[in-house]
Amino acid sequence: xxxxxxxxxxxxxxxxxxxxxxxxxxxxxxxxxxxxxxxxxxxxxxxxxxxxxxxxxxxxxxxxxxxxxxxxxxxxxxxxxxxxxxxxxxxxxxxxxxxxxxxxxxxxxxx
Numbered sequence: 458x459x460x461x462x463x464x465x466x467x468x469x470x471x472x473x474x475x476x477x478x479x480x481x482x483x484x485x486x487x488x489x490x491x492x493x494x495x496x497x498x499x500x501x502x503x504x505x506x507x508x509x510x511x512x513x514x515x516x517x518x519x520x521x522x523x524x525x526x527x528x529x530x531x532x533x534x535x536x537x538x539x540x541x542x543x544x545x546x547x548x549x550x551x552x553x554x555x556x557x558x559x560x561x562x563x564x565x566x567x568x
């Protein structure tokens with residue numbers, strides 16, 4: 458059973474999933490659909506080890522699902538796709554980041 462993210466926004470913001478790399482990962486999967494590891498690597502700036510770590514982390518939280526296709530006599534293919542829960546969390550993160558950016562603008566205007 459995947460771990461669920463905390464609903465408290467402060468905890469969510471401080472969690473590792475909110476890192477821009479994690480958000481970028483979710484955005485790519487939502488925009489481009491299921492992708493293989495090599496395709497994801499082409500769409501990101503991270504090293505293969507970092508990407509593998511981010512994918513494992515996102516899978517543990519239930520944000521990403523790994524699909525394995527195995528056909529007799531053919532190469533096994535692994536695809537990653539964003540889950541419905543991942544879409545919801547991505548939406549929350551984007552809103553949180555936008556709110557923080559707006560608050561920073563307001564603070565700067567008041568100074």
